[in-house]
Amino acid sequence: MAELDVTVTSVNRMVWHGKAKAVVLKTVLGDMGILVGHEPVLAVLADGPLRIDTLPEEGGESESLWFAVHGGFFSLDSNVMHILVEYTEMASEIDLERAKAAKERAEAAGADDEDEVEALRRAETRIDVAMAASGKR
Structure with a gap:
């Protein structure tokens, strides 16, 4: 199964890294949904929610991880996505x-x-x- 390799990093820590089937985020130009095979892109993030739909573990369920994102940007190339933010909190935090x-x-x-x-x-x-x-x- 094709997958996105996603890393979320803030100024002071690596927040999350893992495999995903989709990422939804807010850019200064509007909301974007990223799926496997998306064209390369570099965009500035707006303050807003970030949702990562993880790949299901073997025999398990997929889950949606939510983050509050404040400033930053992301890059995507060859299904590798780096999300670099000034500040972020996971929903659980x-x-x-x-x-x-x-x-x-x-x-x-x-x-x-x-x-x-x-x-x-x-x-x-x-x-x-x-x-x-x-x-x-």
């Missing part, structure tokens, strides 16, 4: 209540402060990813 509280704080601060706008965007991404991973989206 996200505290939904903390993310909701961060969103409320950022909304209360208003849109005048660029840092608060960025904080709001990060909080919304984290909430979206946590909800999607739990099937509540």
